[in-house]
Amino acid sequence: MKKIDIRTVNVTQYLQPLREGGSLPAIVKADDGFLYVLKFRGAGQGKKALISEFIGGELARAMGLKVPELVFMNLDDSFSKTEPDEEIQDLLKFSVGLNLGLHYLSSAITYDPLVSKVDAFTASKVVILDSLISNIDRTAKNTNLLNWKDELWVIDNGASFYFHHNWQTWENHLTRTFPLIKDHVLLAKATVLEEASSAVKKLITKDVIAEIISKIPEDWLINEGDFLNPTEIRAAYNTFLNAKLAMIDELVKEAENAR
Structure with a gap:
């Protein structure tokens, strides 16, 4: 890895x-x-x-x-x-x-669903990403995507993982799907979700998740009023993402139905 x-x-x-x-x-x-x-x-x-x-x-x-x-x-x-x-x-x-x-991507332009182009496989992967991380902010109103050098670039994932604003109830989110995917800006173009999910399953493993979470600066995990300590918070992100990965077929089905 x-x-x-x-x-x-x-x-x-x-x-x-x-x-x-x-x-x-x-x-x-x-x-x-x-x-x-x-x-x-x-x-x-x-x-x-x-x-x-x-x-x-x-x-x-x-x-x-x-x-x-x-x-x-x-x-x-x-x-x-x-x-x-x-x-x-x-x-x-x-x-x-x-x-x-x-x-900073100089001269990049904001993705516009009416004129910007994106292939179905890329669109499908972005939809799956946002289902896994519960990203509520990739809509037509605020795409949080850029076009740069004729390619789609993913930016601004800050509205994801909204469960972490209340650590006392975070475990309630482990089995939930993501109905808000119906508002996703790329959903209409995400026509190969099953193919994309097969690719994602191979690329995103428990080890990949653990490696990413291990790189979060310790200082960012210390917030006044947090219910958990930094070690417990890292474990919670790991648990959450692995739970979503285990539900990927269900999340894909939900997105398919919404589309």
Whole structure:
């Protein structure tokens, strides 16, 4: 099994906020010379959105989908001191430490279901991914997909794993299907779901899941008021994803019926 190697870089320049995102991500430059879209730990859903983004992105990559490189990004306290916008100033202040960056795809355009093209196999894999991770935010209203160099790229998985906002009831989600798949932007084009699920079963194994979850920074797993400790939280993500993998035929059937 291929080991996941996530680089850690330092933010050297805050360039501009992306105001179309509810959590106010930003384009930043890092000390490796590249531009990234920075997702902040101090934003609305906090570190849990970064965990969703990270697991969802690396699972998508393991499935053979196109995903911008994900990196851990250190942000120091110097940026908030020179930022004139109070909202952004607060965001920068509360995000000092380790954040998540996605490699910035220059000139990429947002996927438009009316004009953008995607093949049935790719569409089917994205639908299966979002069923497995309970992603409620890949709809026509907010596609969270990009077209870059004539290919579909998966971004923004931060609204997944919504069970982790209440650890006291997370086990209730283990046997649930995902009826909200009916609103998925790619559902109409996902016409080879069974073929895609056969591929996913070979690519996503217990070892792959465990490897991804092992790379979540310990610091992201510590939140005030959490019912579980970091070791228990890692185990919960593992248990959840393996439960969904075991239900993949049921999830595919649900998506087929919705389509």
